Amino acid sequence: MARVYNFSAGPSMLPEPVLRQAEEEMLDYHGCGQSVMEMSHRSSQYEEIIGGCESLLRQTMQIPDDYDVLFLQGGASSQFAMVPMNLKKNGRADFVLTGQWAKKAYSEGKKFLSAHAVADSSDKTFTYIPKLSLETFDPQADYFHICYNNTIYGTRFHELPDTGRVPLVADMSSCILSEPVDVSRFGLIYAGAQKNMGPAGLTVVIIRKELVGNAGPEVPTMFDYKTHADNGSMYNTPPCYAIYICKLVLEWIRDKMGGLSGMKEYNEKKAKLFYDCLDRSQLFKGTVEPADRSLMNIPFITGSDELNKKFIKEAEAAGFVNLKGHRTVGGMRASIYNAMPIEGVEKLCAFMKEFEAKNA
Numbered sequence: 001m002a003r004v005y006n007f008s009a010g011p012s013m014l015p016e017p018v019l020r021q022a023e024e025e026m027l028d029y030h031g032c033g034q035s036v037m038e039m040s041h042r043s044s045q046y047e048e049i050i051g052g053c054e055s056l057l058r059q060t061m062q063i064p065d066d067y068d069v070l071f072l073q074g075g076a077s078s079q080f081a082m083v084p085m086n087l088k089k090n091g092r093a094d095f096v097l098t099g100q101w102a103k104k105a106y107s108e109g110k111k112f113l114s115a116h117a118v119a120d121s122s123d124k125t126f127t128y129i130p131k132l133s134l135e136t137f138d139p140q141a142d143y144f145h146i147c148y149n150n151t152i153y154g155t156r157f158h159e160l161p162d163t164g165r166v167p168l169v170a171d172m173s174s175c176i177l178s179e180p181v182d183v184s185r186f187g188l189i190y191a192g193a194q195k196n197m198g199p200a201g202l203t204v205v206i207i208r209k210e211l212v213g214n215a216g217p218e219v220p221t222m223f224d225y226k227t228h229a230d231n232g233s234m235y236n237t238p239p240c241y242a243i244y245i246c247k248l249v250l251e252w253i254r255d256k257m258g259g260l261s262g263m264k265e266y267n268e269k270k271a272k273l274f275y276d277c278l279d280r281s282q283l284f285k286g287t288v289e290p291a292d293r294s295l296m297n298i299p300f301i302t303g304s305d306e307l308n309k310k311f312i313k314e315a316e317a318a319g320f321v322n323l324k325g326h327r328t329v330g331g332m333r334a335s336i337y338n339a340m341p342i343e344g345v346e347k348l349c350a351f352m353k354e355f356e357a358k359n360a
């Protein structure tokens with residue numbers, strides 16, 4: 001059976017060596033006679049898995065010691081609410097509205113505090129990252145929220161805002177582990193795992209320790225970061241299997257991809273290939289301001305709904321699946337996360353050229 005090239009925005013492809021290893025270890029993990037899915041999360045074997053995953057993530061992202069790493073559930077969407085529940089002090093926070101996920105973080109924030117949009121790129125359907133000016137930032141804000149990579153619209157921050165003493169909070173669901181980042185610039189980073197880290201069901205939070213333990217008494221135990229920080233993400237049953245796959249993905253990044261700097265080089269090569277293919281085409285066109293282009297999600301169009309449909313259909317038949325754009329953008333979107341092999345991008349580009357020649 002041939003595997004397809006899956007350009008889905010998430011859940012997305014996992015590295016084939018990771019799937020193979022998971023297959024090998026499925027019925028009998030390291031001689032213990034059971035799968036990781038079946039074992040007690042309190043067993044020494046599982047402690048090794050979750051501990052290994054955390055220390056690998058710390059190594060890979062060079063997470064400073066004054067940060068906690070939490071393995072939670074509920075998706076990035078739960079973090080839109082958990083962040084204000086835990087970081088609220090003065091009751092104000094700043095948001096940059098760069099797309100649907102950023103807007104969701106903003107509207108959830110509004111339920112808990114006075115949320116202020118410092119900039120907004122909805123005037124051009126989020127095809128660019130708005131310029132930020134320091135004077136509009138609230139120096140008393142409890143946090144400043146950005147969506148680092150906008151999965152739906154295909155833009156990303158290339159420069160981080162300087163928020164001074166206000167903790168910068170970033171939704172990195174669709175770009176975490178795609179390149180090195182300076183974790184110390186952030187108060188809190190969160191990500192749903194299903195784009196670049198592993199399967200759905202795991203949500204990773206990386207939080208500066210001084211931001212943990214400030215939740216009010218009304219915050220439910222499970223939604224208090226301190227609960228999870230104090231218990232090594234084992235207050236209750238963690239998403240065991242997703243954490244195990246995440247560990248394998250981190251080993252793959254370390255052993256096969258040259259860590260995050262190697263990963264960045266590989267991702268830049270793939271993205272350049274695809275953007276060049278769009279820029280040279282007479283038919284296909286990227287939708288995003290070139291300076292703000294994402295490394296991971298690339299929306300594009302033909303200018304005709306009919307041709308878009310035809311392209312998506314023929315691409316799927318040729319083994320390039322999930323190229324349909326988000327319903328709010330239309331057209332196509334190619335998500336080329338870490339696990340998308342460069343051959344997938346090369347072959348898609350060749351297929352696009354062929355399609356263009358036939359439909360000129």
Ligand SMILES: *Cc1c(COP(=O)(O)O)cnc(C)c1O
Pocket residue numbers: 010074075076077078101147149150151171172173174192193195
């Ligand atoms: C996918 C995604 C989300 C939603 O994640 P869930 O884990 O499904 O809640 C939030 N933010 C960004 C940037 C995403 O890409």
